[in-house]
Amino acid sequence: MFVVSKWSFAFVPPVTMGFFRVALGALTLWLGVVATNRRGSLGGDGGAGIDRADWPAFVGLGGWVAVTIATQFLGTELTNASQGSLLTVLTPVFAVGLGASVLGERVTRRKAVGIALAAVGTVIVLAGQYDLTTIAAGNAAGVGLLVVASFAWAGYTVWGVSVVRKYSALTAATYSTIAATPMLAVLAAVELAVLRRGIGSIPVTAESIFATAYLGLAATAAAWYLWYKGLEFVSAGTVAVFFFLQPIVGISLGALLLGERIGPGFVVGSLVVGGGVWIVSRERADDADDTDQQRSVTEQ
Template sequence: MLGTEIYREGDTLRTMSRAGSLPPLTAAALWGGMYVVSKWGFAVIPPVTLAFLRVVLGGLTLFAVVRLTMPNRSFSRDDWKRFGVLGGWVALTLVTQFVGTDLTTASQGSLLTVLTPVFTLLLGVSILGESLSERKGTGMALAVVGTLIVLTGRYDFSTVGNGNLLGVLALFAASFGWAGYTVWGKPLVRTYSALETATYSTLASIPLVAVLVPFELAAVSFDASVTLPIVGAVLYLGVFSTAAAWFLWYRGLEELDAGVVAVFFFAQPVVGAVLGALLLSESLGPSFLAGGAVMALGVWVVSTAGE
């Protein structure tokens, strides 16, 4: 096994592979790619409708993979209820995230990146009984500071107090929703698998989001023209940033604490900035290098907190 180490979780010794950090890090990188995708025009679709398209594509992709690769399994009624609860967290997260992003400025939208790992760490401690060592707390604080430095170089934070209060509250709800999806999903991931848990929770979210779509379409006007960038953006959102990323995020939970997995979420804006520089000719200032270094240090501290 690559880089195996022994660490203590409560009073139990567990084996953790350093390779277990790769899946959630890859998931964060895929979410970072959404920044570039948004520049290519997917925002012309109303937010709730876009969230619906995203979970439909993501759910169908995951289901196809499950049927091809996993044995048929019978779930208990209680398990189906738990998948349904996760579907509720998914619906809450996506609807509030997309609505919040639509109503707020870019600087306000970045709150999602900073708050989600913090909420996840706190819920992991309070709901799952995960340990919160001084080292883990210090690492999380460093990652928050580093991420804020990176974001300051990309956004005008003098506008963070402007904009729509409802949008800001929606972003807070989205941050908490994804933390809930992470924490409440861990027992199912450990009982079954990351792939099955991601699949059935995503499928459970589809009708919950679908019921809101007709109301949105009746209330807003939008350009319904279909272009290649929009099709590509929707496909990226559904297949890569949903099906692949959500599976990889839960794959990290098969080995790591929710609080450890959460810290990799901070890589999202760093990847977004790098892709923006490579594909959109945006500049990377000194704040990116400084903030990225501090963030990376914080991620390393948290991910090795058990050593």
Template sequence: MARVRNGNSRVGYALAPMAAAALWGGLYVVSKWGFDAVPPVTLAFCRIAVGAATLLVVVRYAAPKRRFSRADVRGFVALGTVVAASIVTQFLGTAMTTASQGSLVTVLTPVFTILLGVSVLGERLSRRLGLGIVLATLGTGIVLYGQHDASTLRSGGVSGVGMLLLASATWAAYTVWGKPLVQRYSALETATYSCAVAVPITGLAVPVELLATEASIGPVTPSVLAAVAYLGVGGTAGAWYFWYKGLEGVDASVVSVFFFTQPVVGAALGATLLGERLGPGFVVGAIVMGAGVVLTSVGQPDRPSSPGARTTAERTETDPSGD
């Protein structure tokens, strides 16, 4: 049975969702490159389509051939539906709200994930984990307060905020409900097949958006193509794999806390690449958030993985069909 044996192993698994959050943090800079020329749902479809194509190429050469049970097929379909809803509602909500309201996704997603992890997966919320979550939330709040205009929290539409809340809840569900499939197969396969399912689902919404809103796609400039490429390859294929990779070794509650690093990375990249100014609140918030992340990822008691969890080599050797 696979086991997280020591703190070093735990830190290794924790670095994967941190990498995912770093890739998502880069989306802030990418948005400055001009991909606002593409309507929200259409952009979501382009992102998922590029991500799925990238993942399918990788999984063809890196994963064993499988024959999935009907239950697992239904699981992949459910995950694909949930993540499609998450991405579409996030893009719509972002387009309908202010930047400060958009930060709700960052703050609330870990909260929803922890609640689902405890209630659905039976994860234990230790004192250390609880303290780490509080510190990470506080630090992120300080960073966001300095990065955005708090006075705009009350502006914008209620529908947009509702979309952001739905995006947070559905991403939490994608994280928690994906864990059994991640343990049965792998992070790569689970991210790939759920992403592939999400492509036609989001594709169905594109003509609805274009017809209902009379939106149009702007000129396809190199910056737009670069933005879509980053969204698909980095922000979807790479980030979704890294996010699920963390679930191979630690609880969903622990993985979720790394979501808090996204605005820190985004602000740092904005200062580095766009010349934006970082105030003292950024430094204080980043330190507090970092302390919370360290508490959640280091020093948690070793635990056996669930009965279905096996290494890739064990799955290939003992169960090449995947059934």
């Protein structure tokens, strides 16, 4: 997602691309809800109706999405690869903190050790690929925007738990994404006005269509649904720890598809990250207790 979005900003402004991405993702998810409801009418698991009192929760999740996309794309445009890769791993740290304070999720010694181990492994991986002395250099605004994006996605994760567990991952992902679409439309209009560009100035080329399709279908519709699907089974902190795998996947794809060099610390760092994620993901008993407790609160 970071590679494709950074590449797409050469022909589509970042917030405008964020709007295109989320609008396509919202449409795709909605079609999924429609298809699920049709199966439900034939005896499958169709989506449940949404209580009017819960609509503000979906709008709130849409707000987290809009903040995440706007700050993430603007921050990605203004920063380098090492800054972007390292700052995204703040998300699990924020998610664990918010999960403990908002949801009452337990931060056990095992989970803390696993997160610390995964964080250390991430630094090892990135140190083998980039000059980490450049982390503090460059565009301070871009770094700040990526920190906000990391916190906002943690917010989307934590405050989505109750909605996911009351309805479903598909329902929560769909209607939060739909709620975010008009918010990003307004931000995109402001961006184009500041840049003195009209919507007609956006080129319709094979490159722009591919970028929008990938970001909307894969990085939004599929990824966000699967992210929320994880929340049906484990705690927000456990789901978020998989963010530590992002730099490993990104670097691996760069080597596989773009012929980029893999540094000597990549294998060692990847093993350390994997160990940390494995430690956290093994906390199924604690996650089950947290899940049951949160479902009980939701039902009440």
